[in-house]
Amino acid sequence: MTAYAPSLPADLVERWDIQSAELIADTRTSLVHRVIRRDGSGAISKQLKPEGLHELSGVDFLDWRQGSGSVRVLDRVETACLLEDAGTLMLKDYRLAHGEDAANDIILSVLAELHLASADTPTDSLVPLRSHFRPVFDRASREDRPELSAALTYSACIADDLLSSQTDIRPLHGDLHHENIVSGSERGWLAIDPQGLLGDPAYDVANVFGNPDGAFTDIIDPRRIIRLVDLFAPAIGCTREKILRYAIAHAGLSICWSLEGGDRISGEGNAMERFAFLNVARRMLEEPAVSL
Known part of the structure; x- marks a missing residue:
């Protein structure tokens, strides 16, 4: 049975094939979930709020680094992105x-x-x-x-x-x-x-x-x-x-x-x-x- 937080939009759940999600941060700028996908892999979902749109340049930086010293960007849709889970x-x-x-x-x-x-x-x-x-x-x-x-x-x-x-x-x-x-x-x-x-x-x-x-x-x-x-x-x-x-x-x-x-x-x-x-x-x- 699929279980995911209500704050994670259904279109992202479908696009990223998410089976379950745990809300790990709800800040002034973003919502962050630790997710499990149907293939068993883990990832981090980050949705930027209006106050957090300045963080888009940070996502661009990660995209540019392509995993060198930083987490990888697995996918992005407008102000939401799916990131490699670096651990806890x-x-x-x-x-x-x-x-x-x-x-x-x-x-x-x-x-x-x-x-x-x-x-x-x-x-x-x-x-x-x-x-x-x-x-x-x-x-x-x-x-x-x-x-x-x-x-x-x-x-x-x-x-x-x-x-x-x-x-x-x-x-x-x-x-x-x-x-x-x-x-x-x-x-x-x-x-x-x-x-x-x-x-x-x-x-x-x-x-x-x-x-x-x-x-x-x-x-x-x-x-x-x-x-x-x-x-x-x-x-x-x-x-x-x-x-x-x-x-x-x-x-x-x-x-x-x-x-x-x-x-x-x-x-x-x-x-x-x-x-x-x-x-x-x-x-x-x-x-x-x-x-x-």
Whole structure:
């Protein structure tokens, strides 16, 4: 007997030959199901809501990668897609069991696959980094809380400088972190849920600094920040200072997204964590004793 969630349209059930489906995420931007098809294979169905249409560039990025470092797109229909099921083990959980160094090795491995050259021409739907950073430029210009205004203005200035001097511009995942790297299939660790951006590859590691979620003590630890800088600079092929500057720029952007979603700087949410990281990283960048 066929069993599937009511939120999965009948036409998709028929097109993708779905026998059963489990709703695993219902967010502001999408509905995500883990499905079993009639041939016994598993997959992930993702339906974008109106608020999530910006994620189409991420699907285009996956299409372009064709499984190199990321899940494969099996089929797509307008704003819905059928994706390879990468598994259920998130790098966030693996890190808890095996430690920071083991998790970082996996990030480097996935990053290398994502940045491998492709003979295929990238889609022109990828979002340029300057457009991606628009929220921090806009909010920094109108924020009236002095301490937050200072942090966002600093982040926006760094972002503007970085974006004006990008090198090796290429397609980027754009949202690489411990919950978007997953394992459990025979293909090992794979990236999911990309933003689908176009820009300097140094940005692709910026979000790692503010993750995993809930690891606040580690996130603001200067020793961890330096370790990540030391790992990512040679992997990307750029200076250590550039890696840290992109992390600071992204922290400001992440604060803006969180505030738009109703988060506050006070409390224990993402905005507070990124605000604290930004201030620690700024001191490190400006501290003469820290050689970058």
